[in-house]
Amino acid sequence: MFGWPSLSGMLKDLGNFSDGCDQPAGEQCKSQESSLALLWTLGIFTLNCGPVVMGLVLDFIGPKLTGILGVFLNMVALVLFGVSSSGGFNAFIPAAILLGLGNITFHLAQFHISALFPRSRGLVASVFVAGYTGCGIVMYLLMLIFDSAGSSQKAYRTIMLCYAAVCSLWIPLLAWMMPSHSFRVGMMYLRRSDWTFEVRLRTEFARQYRRATSLQDFVAASSLHLAGGASSHGTRPGQGQGRSDLAQQGAGQGQAAGLSDGPPNVVAAQCASEGDQEQDAIAGQLPQDISWGPLVFEARRFVELRKKTFSEQFWSTEALGMGIFYTLNVFIMQFYLGTTRLQLKNKGDTGQMTDFANIIVAFAFLGVPVIGWLLDKKGYGITLGTINGLNLVSSILQAIPNLQVQVLTLITWMVSRFFMYSSYFAIFGNLFGFKNFGKLVAADNIFNSLFGLLQYPLTNLGLHSGFTVINIAQAVVLLPLFLFAFFMYRWENSDLVPIRPLEGEELEEG
Numbered sequence: 001m002f003g004w005p006s007l008s009g010m011l012k013d014l015g016n017f018s019d020g021c022d023q024p025a026g027e028q029c030k031s032q033e034s035s036l037a038l039l040w041t042l043g044i045f046t047l048n049c050g051p052v053v054m055g056l057v058l059d060f061i062g063p064k065l066t067g068i069l070g071v072f073l074n075m076v077a078l079v080l081f082g083v084s085s086s087g088g089f090n091a092f093i094p095a096a097i098l099l100g101l102g103n104i105t106f107h108l109a110q111f112h113i114s115a116l117f118p119r120s121r122g123l124v125a126s127v128f129v130a131g132y133t134g135c136g137i138v139m140y141l142l143m144l145i146f147d148s149a150g151s152s153q154k155a156y157r158t159i160m161l162c163y164a165a166v167c168s169l170w171i172p173l174l175a176w177m178m179p180s181h182s183f184r185v186g187m188m189y190l191r192r193s194d195w196t197f198e199v200r201l202r203t204e205f206a207r208q209y210r211r212a213t214s215l216q217d218f219v220a221a222s223s224l225h226l227a228g229g230a231s232s233h234g235t236r237p238g239q240g241q242g243r244s245d246l247a248q249q250g251a252g253q254g255q256a257a258g259l260s261d262g263p264p265n266v267v268a269a270q271c272a273s274e275g276d277q278e279q280d281a282i283a284g285q286l287p288q289d290i291s292w293g294p295l296v297f298e299a300r301r302f303v304e305l306r307k308k309t310f311s312e313q314f315w316s317t318e319a320l321g322m323g324i325f326y327t328l329n330v331f332i333m334q335f336y337l338g339t340t341r342l343q344l345k346n347k348g349d350t351g352q353m354t355d356f357a358n359i360i361v362a363f364a365f366l367g368v369p370v371i372g373w374l375l376d377k378k379g380y381g382i383t384l385g386t387i388n389g390l391n392l393v394s395s396i397l398q399a400i401p402n403l404q405v406q407v408l409t410l411i412t413w414m415v416s417r418f419f420m421y422s423s424y425f426a427i428f429g430n431l432f433g434f435k436n437f438g439k440l441v442a443a444d445n446i447f448n449s450l451f452g453l454l455q456y457p458l459t460n461l462g463l464h465s466g467f468t469v470i471n472i473a474q475a476v477v478l479l480p481l482f483l484f485a486f487f488m489y490r491w492e493n494s495d496l497v498p499i500r501p502l503e504g505e506e507l508e509e510g
Contacts, residue, residue: 001040001043001044001047001096001099001100001103002103002132002133002135002136002139002337002361003135003136003137003138003139003140003142003358004040004043004136004139004337004338005136005139005140005337005340005341005354005357005358006136006139006140006142006143006358007081007139007143008036008039008040008341009143009341009354010142010143010146010151010156011036011092012032012036013146013151014085014151014153014156015087016032016035016085016086016087016092017031017032017035017036017086018032018086019086019087028342028345028463030463030464033342033459033463034459034460034463035086037338037339037455037456037459037460037463038093038456039092039093039096040096040338040455040459041338041452041453041455041456041459042093042096042097042100043096043097043099043100044100044334044338044452044455045100045449045452045453046096046097046098046100046101046104046449047100047101047103047104048100048104048330048334048445048448048449048452049445049446049448049449049450050100050101050103050104050105050108050445051104051108051441051442051445052442052443052445052446052449053442054066054070054101054104054105054108055108055439055441055442056442057069057105058108058109058182059182062179062180062181062182063109063110063113063178063179063180063181063182064109064174064175064178064179064180065180066105066108066109067105067106067109067110067170067174067178068171068174068175069105070102070103070104070105070106070107070108070109071102071106071167071168071170071171071174072102072171073098073099073101073102073105074098074099074102074103074106074164074167075102075164075167075168076098076102077095077096077097077098077099077102078095078099078160078161078163078164078167079160079161079164080092080094080095080098081095081099081160082156082157082158082159082160082161082164083157085153107128107132109174109178110128110178113128113183113189116183116187116188116189123368123369123372123373123375123376125375125422125425125426126367126368126371126372126375126418126422126426127365127368129364129418129421129422130364130365130367130368130418130422131365132421133361133364133414133417133418133421134361134362134363134364134365134418136358136361136362137358137359137361137362138163139358140355140358140359142159142160142163143358145159146159177197179197179199181199183199187199187200187201188200188201298492298496298497299491299492299493299494299495299496299497300495300496300497301491301492301494301495302318302431302491302492303497305318305431305432306431306432306433309436310436310439310440313432313436313440314440314443317487318431318432318488318491319432319440319444321484321487321488322427322428322431322444323443323444323447323448324481324484325384325388325481325484325485326420326424326444326448327444327447327448327451328477328478328481329387329388329391329416329420329478329481330420330448330452331448331451331452331454331455332391332395332474332477332478333391333394333413333416333417333420334452334455335455335458335459335470335474336394336398336413337417338455338459339459339462339467340354340357340410341354341357342459342462342463342467343398343462343467344357344403344406346466346467347401347402347403347406348403349403349406353403353406353407353410356407356410357410360410360411360414361414363414364414364415364417364418367415367418367419370419371383371418371419371422371423372422374386374419374423375422375423375426375427379488379489379492379493380427380431380488380489380492381485381486381487381488381489381490381491381492382485382489383419383423383427384423384427384481384484384485384488385482385485385486385489386419387416387419387420387423388478388481388482388485389482390412390415390416390419391413391416391420391478392475392478392479393412393416394409394412394413394416395471395472395474395475395478396471396472396475397409397412398413398467398471399467399468399471399472399475401468425441428440428441428444458470
């Protein structure tokens with residue numbers, strides 16, 4: 001569905017939904033564009049609403065079968081698109097619905113792998129999302145083949161059926177590589193010598209493969225907090241800003257393990273001079289989670305939030321704020337994706353800028369280091385504020401009638417859209433934990449998808465009255481969301497407590 005500008009262009013070139021159109025060549029047929037807008041709205045509605053059902057399916061049958069199901073749904077959708085025409089066998093509506101559902105089903109199945117990297121979940125999530133948001137380039141390449149083959153119905157059908165056949169290759173690949181059950185924190189996924197895979201617990205390898213510097217990191221982090229400094233090993237928002245009582249608690253853990261008190265450089269030197277055997281023995285006295293890395297701090301508010309029931313989490317300020325924030329941002333970004341071709345044509349584009357729009361999405365991967373850094377190092381508030389700011393700028397640029405300015409519009413939109421999808425699952429997982437993750441995402445996507453149905457009437461409004469007023473209205477709607485990003489920043493940097501680095505649970509006192 002993210003390749004809709006190219007796919008809808010092929011459908012339009014073949015004359016689908018053109019009955020009753022009497023406009024001169026090169027002008028828009030409003031009834032045809034309205035029919036295509038309906039297909040887009042249904043497809044993106046299913047994509048947004050898919051987690052409501054497919055999240056439960058993923059929990060029940062596991063990522064392997066869910067991923068295969070997603071590939072199968074995509075294949076069926078491509079076949080239906082390939083054999084359909086508005087004047088004959090018309091299965092465009094079920095094709096659009098199945099394509100949206102197949103997209104999100106496959107994405108959900110692969111996304112759980114980020115649990116293998118709990119301290120770099122933002123970066124890993126961004127890698128997956130780079131492919132997810134940039135996949136529209138495939139439809140653009142298919143459109144180029146379609147044009148070079150004469151833009152005939154036969155060429156279109158052959159291209160779509162061949163694409164479905166290529167997708168089928170992922171079924172044996174998923175059957176071989178994907179795990180049958182979702183990963184949980186503390187698990188490792190290993191390839192055996194016979195090229196099969198198995199799941200093992202990280203604790204099984206703790207004694208054999210503990211990092212030689214892990215104890216030093218822990219002691220250095222504790223001592224630096226005691227001295228009022230900041231640890232360079234932090235992975236959660238607010239680390240290095242811990243209060244003195246929390247620092248003393250962290251230092252107390254080190255003293256309980258038999259380590260001498262003193263300045264950070266002295267303690268680190270002492271640890272470095274000890275033999276591996278003695279160091280391993282001392283580390284064995286520490287809690288297993290601590291021996292794996294430095295002490296990590298997080299806001300007590302968020303630690304307590306993960307302990308609450310689904311109902312308490314659902315009605316929390318964080319959940320309601322996140323729901324509103326992402327519903328509005330997703331809608332605005334997807335609306336532009338569905339109307340890119342129309343908006344650019346209204347500004348005088350003859351096709352070159354639309355081609356650029358189809359290509360630029362593939363370069364989202366260039367933003368992986370930035371969004372990974374924002375998520376893993378700067379925290380929720382700054383990340384959400386950045387996303388909202390980029391989307392606001394994009395909406396303002398969309399309202400400018402100058403065609404050349406739209407190059408900047410497309411780049412800004414591409415980056416904001418990539419950042420938004422990367423942050424969604426990463427923040428939800430970190431903020432609310434795994435226990436109610438599926439249900440919370442499902443509830444959020446119900447409202448997201450229902451609100452997304454407004455794309456159809458808004459597109460019709462834009463076709464008849466222009467898109468400028470809609471672009472400006474979208475920018476105004478985004479302004480209040482900066483307040484939520486500000487409060488998230490305040491919350492995550494207040495009342496910090498030490499947590500287990502790999503689990504996000506509060507450390508026991510004493």
